[in-house]
Structures are given as structure tokens and as C-alpha cells.
Amino acid sequence: MTDINPINVFTPAQEVKDIDRFAGRDDELTALSTALQSHGAQIVLYGQRGVGKSSLARQLAKLATNDADLIARLKQPPFETLDFVPVYLACDDSIKDIEILMLRLLSDEEALAPWVPFKVVEKKVSGEVGSKFSVKVIELGGKKTDAITERAQEMESDIVSVFTSACRAVVKAGVAKHGLLIIIDEFDRIKNRTGLASLLKTLGPEGVTFALVGVATTVQDLVTEHESVARQLADGSVHVKPMRDDELNEIFDRAESLLGNKYVFDPAARSWIIKIARGHPFYVHLVGKHSLLRAIATGTDCISEGLAKEALSEIALKGSAPVQETTYKTAIGHSYTREVILKKFAERTEEEIHTTGLYAEIGKELGIESGTVSVYVGHLGSDKYGSVLRKTRERYYQFADSVFKAYAAARPFELKPGDQEDA
Numbered sequence: 001m002t003d004i005n006p007i008n009v010f011t012p013a014q015e016v017k018d019i020d021r022f023a024g025r026d027d028e029l030t031a032l033s034t035a036l037q038s039h040g041a042q043i044v045l046y047g048q049r050g051v052g053k054s055s056l057a058r059q060l061a062k063l064a065t066n067d068a069d070l071i072a073r074l075k076q077p078p079f080e081t082l083d084f085v086p087v088y089l090a091c092d093d094s095i096k097d098i099e100i101l102m103l104r105l106l107s108d109e110e111a112l113a114p115w116v117p118f119k120v121v122e123k124k125v126s127g128e129v130g131s132k133f134s135v136k137v138i139e140l141g142g143k144k145t146d147a148i149t150e151r152a153q154e155m156e157s158d159i160v161s162v163f164t165s166a167c168r169a170v171v172k173a174g175v176a177k178h179g180l181l182i183i184i185d186e187f188d189r190i191k192n193r194t195g196l197a198s199l200l201k202t203l204g205p206e207g208v209t210f211a212l213v214g215v216a217t218t219v220q221d222l223v224t225e226h227e228s229v230a231r232q233l234a235d236g237s238v239h240v241k242p243m244r245d246d247e248l249n250e251i252f253d254r255a256e257s258l259l260g261n262k263y264v265f266d267p268a269a270r271s272w273i274i275k276i277a278r279g280h281p282f283y284v285h286l287v288g289k290h291s292l293l294r295a296i297a298t299g300t301d302c303i304s305e306g307l308a309k310e311a312l313s314e315i316a317l318k319g320s321a322p323v324q325e326t327t328y329k330t331a332i333g334h335s336y337t338r339e340v341i342l343k344k345f346a347e348r349t350e351e352e353i354h355t356t357g358l359y360a361e362i363g364k365e366l367g368i369e370s371g372t373v374s375v376y377v378g379h380l381g382s383d384k385y386g387s388v389l390r391k392t393r394e395r396y397y398q399f400a401d402s403v404f405k406a407y408a409a410a411r412p413f414e415l416k417p418g419d420q421e422d423a
């Protein structure tokens, strides 16, 4: 490929769908392949924000349909040809519980909508608090004519039975030997997840495999009522860890090759970017993209470490990482002291950060009391300053979001010594 748009060689704003852009993850792909072949297994892909869960979920869909390019990556190809119907839904905050999830799965075009011969419409049951809403099932006429004719007869039913029978119908239709694979991304955004476990238990034995994808540190975090489906999840739980340095390095190899090797990232630039990325492919894409564009603008074909550093400053200045930048500004406010403290915490590579020694060190550097340092740390844990730190136990703090932590460590200083907010 030589005529690719350089702007989209790196995609910090989007998961990787194309296998040619997908780096590393051999172990995770193998685990997913095993899970898809294990009878009765349900899948959970969990890990921190921004580590690459959605990208893996996209590859899972390909694996489930025996995609040749993906299979070629596996050290051990599947023992049988995988043949699922994969459907995909990314949750948003409007999906508050499992009933709404089922409704969305039935009506979303990337999910089950193309497979069900009817349309479901939510029918609010007014008055009764906490009652199940029922749905109106509108049977669709023959799809051959483009006009979708609604049959006169409308049926009212509860969403659970409509959903389970729709899934059964897809499985029974026999379009795929291994049945249906329902990938639900950003599952953690659903506030009330009660009822999912029971769906897994009902539909699992009938050829429906669920893949729940979301931010969590344990499977139990993601799947409420986990105990009742522990057996089904045992073979299918995949922890998506931060990417290894060699895997992050592969992102550059793939990018260079997409660019027809017209641009190269010099080894020092690669290792600096990998260092600040701390396992988050997001930063390789973000800094990679802006470095590349900067190289093109300045007429060079070699991206040096210096150029990558300039690109990072530019990212901060232009707000190219708006979520992290806004959080950064909220956290530091107008206080240089708080900015130093934020950065000192962010520089620590361990997840849980012990405060005692760090307070003394910072206090010494800034010429303030340890007690004063702890006041600022308190700020960083409060709503007003974005709640970027979380107290995990006595004398221990942790960043609420590791993507932000890496950003706070790498971003150049915003304020100068002496900058202080009004008391």
C-alpha cells in the first residue's frame, strides 16, 4: 500500500479493526481461540482503559469466522474451522440495565437487527415502579420488497422471552455451525448488570456465546452474579494487560510498512515513545501520528526523538488529547506546587503509590512540609480537581486512570515556579 493517507496510519481515536494494523497479542489471541473452541465457555475480555480491549474484540469477531489472515498469526491454528455468526454492540450510557441491552441488541444494525424478522419497540409501562417494560413486536413482511410492511398484527411480549427466542431462531437457522457470538463492548458502562448471568446460563447451552468486554480489574468486577456462572467463565476469561515493549514496537513496524517504508521512526524515537506509553498503545498512536505529520510538514523522512518530543508538546498545546488535557488542567488549576506533585506521583511506575517517602522527597524539593504536600494530594483526590488520585488504603494512592497517569508524566510543564492560585 503506497497511497494510504498518512493521517490515518495511526488511529488514536479508534480501535484497530484491520489485522494488518494489529500488533502483538499472540497470547490473548491464542486464549480467545481456545475459548471459542471450548464447549460451554463464555468469554470475558477485561483490563484497564486504553490497553486495547476493543481492538482485540474486533479480532475475536474475525477469529470466530475463521479469517485466514488472523488464523495465520496463531502459533496453533484452531483444531476445527471456527464458524460463528458474530454480532457486535458497543454500550453507551443510555443502556442502564440488561433489559435495555437486549432491546438494543435486537435493534442495532451491527448486532441482531439483520437477523430478526421483526422490529421491537419499547413500550413503557407507566405507573409501576421497577416493573419490567414490555415490548411491542412488529413482525416484518417479506424483505424482498424494499418497503418494510408492518403486519397488522402486533404482539406484546416481555423482552427476555423475545430476546431468547430471537437468539434461538438465529442458532436454529443453522447459518453457522457454532452458533451465535454476541460481543458486547464497554459492558462496564451498564450500571445494573443483574440478569446477565441468567441469560448466559439459559442461552449458553443453546449455542449462544457471549463475549463481555470492559474496563475491570477482575472478572467479578465486570460480571455481577459471577458465582453462578464461574464455571462457564473459567475457560474464557482473558485479562488484557498493557502491551509489552516489543508489541508496541511492532505498531511502528506496521505503520512504516503501511507508509511503504517512506518514513522511518529512528530507534531512539521509538524507545522514547514506548517509554512514555507505559504499555498503552493509545500513546504510540497519538505521538506516532503527530510525529509523522510533523515530519511530513518539515520535509524530513526520519522521525527523531527530538521531533517526537516536539510532537508531544504540540499535542498538549493544541489539545489533540482533549480528554487527558482537560483533566490535566483541572487537576493542576493555577498551582505550580500541585503540578509538581501530580507529576511526581505520575512518574511512579507502581500502581499503588506509597505516600510517606514520596511526601518527604517532594517536601524537600519544594521546600514545604510533608503535611502541606498531603493537603495538595487531598486536592488531587477531590471532585474539584478532577479526582485523578484515589486513596486505596492508609498511605496509599492510585491513579483513577492509567492513561491519564502516563499523560501527566510525559506532558511538559504548564506552569512556572511561583505560579500559585489565590488562597
Ligand SMILES: Nc1ncnc2c1ncn2[C@@H]1O[C@H](COP(=O)(O)OP(=O)(O)O)[C@@H](O)[C@H]1O
Pocket: 011, 012, 013, 014, 015, 016, 021, 022, 023, 024, 025, 048, 049, 050, 051, 052, 053, 054, 055, 056, 251, 280, 281, 282, 285
Ligand atoms: N494490538 C494493537 N495493535 C495496534 N494498535 C492497537 C492495538 N490495540 C490497541 N491499539 C490502539 O490503541 C488504542 C486503544 O485501543 P482500544 O482497543 O480502543 O482500547 P480499549 O478498548 O482497551 O480502551 C487505539 O488507538 C487502538 O488503535
Ligand SMILES: [Mg+2]
Pocket: 053, 054, 055, 185, 186
Ligand atoms: Mg474500548
